[in-house]
Amino acid sequence: MQWYEIKVKTAEMSIDAVTYILTEAGANGVMILNPNDPDFTNQDEGKWDFYDPQNIKLDFDGVLITAYLDKESIEPVLEDLETKIKGLTAFGLDIGLAEVTASPVNSSDWENEWKKYFKPFRLGRHMVVKPSWESFELAPDDILIEIDPGNAFGSGTHETTSMCIEQIEKYQPQGKTVIDVGCGSGILAIAAGKLGASSLIAVDIDETAVYTARDNLANNGLGEIASVRHGNLIEVVDEQGDLVVANIIAEIILILLGDIEKVLKPEATFICSGIINTKSQMVLDALSDKGFVVKEIVEKGEWVAITAQKRGA
């Protein structure tokens, strides 16, 4: 088997349809460069949730969709892709150039290909998120989060992650026990630790996330105060936190809310995101049913983060 990088030049209107066609052909995810929408970055459960606006310069009018496929022979796949993409005109879609190209990549290049889109950037008032392979000159009061997300979600560029980090900074984790539910790369726990949390518990149901977060926490000098656990929240956490953060989708937040309440000390702060704006009311209602006081609702693009306080004892 050989890995191929597939590039499709198309029009904005056909993004969803072309993504579907590439996924059907076996791509695990796609990367979309759309100059009209520089905030739009993530198409694959976090694997490629990074971008550098500098890279969004195309030499044609339209969008570029990139995917990776491993195939014995690429020619029939290319032909099939071209036929299907051209067929989209029958649905009234503007397909733009509809140009499909493939180039072989060796697997080690492929594993590192996404790294060129992940550059250091600033978050909140003092935080700098830097991939481990990049260098960055820090200002005196900068706080560095060094991250290698690997296959786990959490490079920091996703709106939900950045809103959580900004809220963590605002609600001052200094000296506190912080629980990161759905830790992915561990970025939120790292942010809390770098801001002075005294103890960190990070949990994820995905084993890859657990070892990635463990490595990232250790590489940020937080290994000693961090405990990274594999599993569902209440099964692996019996401590209570002063601050709990969960960047998971709205539906999972609702399922976990009862358990989250148990791991929060009275009057402790709960920050949640991963909530698409059409579902924020659902989360607000569930928080209110459990007696949480909503402190703040922030939005970036179509994403919402909610900060709430558990009621007193």
Ligand SMILES: C[S@@+](CC[C@H](N)C(=O)[O-])C[C@H]1O[C@@H](n2cnc3c(N)ncnc32)[C@H](O)[C@@H]1O
């Ligand atoms: C959107 S990512 C967030 C990663 C990181 N915390 C961030 O903010 O960038 C959500 C993570 O939640 C994890 N997850 C989903 N359901 C979970 C559950 N029931 N318990 C623990 N983790 C869960 C996923 O495996 C994934 O790593």
